[in-house]
Amino acid sequence: MNTFSFYNPTRILFGRGMEEHLGSQAAQYGTKVLVHFGSNRVKENGLFDRAAENLRNAGLEVFELGGVKPNPRLSLVEQGIELCRRNNIDCIIALGGGSVIDSAKAIALGVPAEHTVWEFYQGTAQPSAALPVGTMLTIPAAGSESSNASVITNEDGGLKRGFGHELIYPRFSILNPEWCFTLPAYQIGAGASDIMAHLMERYFTNAAPVELTDRLLEAAMKTLISVVPRVLAEPHNYDAWSELMLTGQMAHNNALDVGRTGDWASHDIEHELSGMYDVTHGAGLAVVFPAWMQHVLHHNLGRFVRWAVEVWGVEPDYFNPELTARRGIQAYKAFSRSIGMPVTLKELNIGAESLYKMAEKATDRGTRTLGNYVPLGAEDIYRIYTLALE
Amino acid sequence: MNTFSFYNPTRILFGRGMEEHLGSQAAQYGTKVLVHFGSNRVKENGLFDRAAENLRNAGLEVFELGGVKPNPRLSLVEQGIELCRRNNIDCIIALGGGSVIDSAKAIALGVPAEHTVWEFYQGTAQPSAALPVGTMLTIPAAGSESSNASVITNEDGGLKRGFGHELIYPRFSILNPEWCFTLPAYQIGAGASDIMAHLMERYFTNAAPVELTDRLLEAAMKTLISVVPRVLAEPHNYDAWSELMLTGQMAHNNALDVGRTGDWASHDIEHELSGMYDVTHGAGLAVVFPAWMQHVLHHNLGRFVRWAVEVWGVEPDYFNPELTARRGIQAYKAFSRSIGMPVTLKELNIGAESLYKMAEKATDRGTRTLGNYVPLGAEDIYRIYTLALE
Structure with a gap:
């Protein structure tokens, strides 16, 4: 067995109805929250609205950014960083699967950085801070809901690169299997x-x-x-x-x-x-x-x-x-x-x-x-x- | 499957030589540290001295309290609480097995409390703060090195009672299997x-x-x-x-x-x-x-x-x-x-x-x-x- 160091502080809230804790969890980390998502599925099935309402009931101001695609793109990450900076957003909720969560982690890294976020993924910089990220997982796959990793694709050259750091462990992840019932x-x-x-x-x-x-x-x-x-x-x-x-x-x-x-x-x-x-x-x-x-x-x-x-x-x-x-x-x-x-x-x-x-x-x-x-x-x-x- | 909430923030440092990280870990949580232990085995085999030296090299002031027995006693816990208060100790290192760790957790709970620590174990009070605890585990058994629980025996009536709370998860636990070689x-x-x-x-x-x-x-x-x-x-x-x-x-x-x-x-x-x-x-x-x-x-x-x-x-x-x-x-x-x-x-x-x-x-x-x-x-x-x- 190798010597090792293990640390994983993500709080997992698992099962039916656990989304009721979203607002109280997020309120521990911020006051202005970006809900980041992918397709319109979460809008159509009402999950986005329920999440936003729960956040507002906990006193949080809610912003939104959708459009994350599989193999999440750097360009959308940069848009998210700008949005957060402009509105002093201090917490990000990823509502979706691994791509959405990875994109949210990249935004969280980029907001306090003084250089382009891609430098982390290139391995030419290390972060000293990141916005707190919480997740509501709708697709079991990537495991990003309790990992310290994020994979982003830079469209410029089709480069797909991963980055891992303790700062991007989600603070909490809410997993309700019911959200998966309608997956193709x-x-x-x-x-x-x-x-x-x-x-x-x-x-x-x-x-x-x-x-x-x-x-x-x-x-x-x-x-x-x-x-x-x-x-x-x-x-x-x-x-x-x-x-x-x-x-x-x-x-x-x-x-x-x-x-x-x-x-x-x-x-x-x-x-x-x-x-x-x-x-x-x-x-x-x-x-x-x-x-x-x-x-x-x-x-x-x-x-x-x-x-x-x-x-x-x-x-x-x-x-x-x-x-x-x-x-x-x-x-x-x-x-x-x-x-x-x-x-x-x-x-x-x-x-x-x-x-x-x-x-x-x-x-x-x-x-x-x-x-x-x-x-x-x-x-x-x-x-x-x-x-x-x- | 029941709905559940899972959270365990203890950092595990596992394997040969990991004790070298003791000082740097403890220095993240305090400046005056109590090393709590049981029998003289850790004094005789040199582990206590190596730990104390490593802590001092990291700039920490070291206090000590030994004498923890299996089924750790409330009276020693109370002694530890007094010692910590008197010296403004702000971090506790448990060097031993589950009894030592449980005793350290009880001291950590008792120091900031305004009533006797036994109230937590009786279920008549809830803590709002606890000193940070780190551990160096020498006996694999109780699992206290990464649990939020502590079991203490009140000699007055032979009452053995457990208490669990997130505040007493060890911040870090160092496990080196070599320390177990001489166990009976x-x-x-x-x-x-x-x-x-x-x-x-x-x-x-x-x-x-x-x-x-x-x-x-x-x-x-x-x-x-x-x-x-x-x-x-x-x-x-x-x-x-x-x-x-x-x-x-x-x-x-x-x-x-x-x-x-x-x-x-x-x-x-x-x-x-x-x-x-x-x-x-x-x-x-x-x-x-x-x-x-x-x-x-x-x-x-x-x-x-x-x-x-x-x-x-x-x-x-x-x-x-x-x-x-x-x-x-x-x-x-x-x-x-x-x-x-x-x-x-x-x-x-x-x-x-x-x-x-x-x-x-x-x-x-x-x-x-x-x-x-x-x-x-x-x-x-x-x-x-x-x-x-x-």
């Missing part, structure tokens, strides 16, 4: 695929032994595998949604993987896909991850065998561990298909033409490697894209 | 038994379905069962100690059991034992818990069958679930014996004479019930003590 099936599948990827990135580690966290991550993966089909079959099943929403939150709050170093190459490899083709993140991960697994299978076959047996219930072939491991990958792909996800680039209408270019870009023209489990250069990444083709 | 085997066993009990109290719940947290708790129990024998066989095995120490911390920080209502009757039933006979808490739990299980077995047989199969690896007898469940209890008792714990009151030299008196006391003369899974009156508790006799 594709978004449910993509969200589940993202959650699965968060667990797998952490699972494939060189830290050893890591017995407790191996088991905790396996517990979360098994839960996910069992509940997603239930949610898709019964989108109004509160119990099933509760498990999915909680799994999504715990998959990315760093509690289940203390003492490990996760891999994260597949996330970076996918970021190039969504940066260039605007692929839904979870769909891209369902394509990239199995190809990554094939590429790194022999680095530690035992870990893939354990994963196949413990998570996917593959019957171990004691005389052919490689076959056992490959059956795990097959089970993962079958699961992805069953929840409506693609497992090849072909299904995303992406051909071979830009694969090498993306591999070069992902490694900053070969100047860095991706991933910790097996560090990957441009050639490795190109091979992974190729394995993912069809 | 009995203390290791008792600590492991306490950790097991923390997981089981949470596991036996009426909240349903609670799929993710069922699996997480099972993961932690299985880890504990596998690592404790390794630690006992090789007390200098850093890897095995790491798993045990981490399991102890996670078992009681409330992250693995969100959305559930734990039982906690066995803890209360044991508190009477240790209040009257000064029994080691973990040893008392190893005696009380199997008897409690026999008493409540039929409340939800399926849960005991699941526990037997998933945690203890009992082969399910599909045609005799009760037998399957009872085999789980047998496996638990065999495990307790294998780690040096008693499983009967007889082994603790406790006879039948005071059992009814304790059952009456536990229920405040029949005015309250214990436990959430099955609420227990004095007669139930008397039966459980009787089942535990031999």
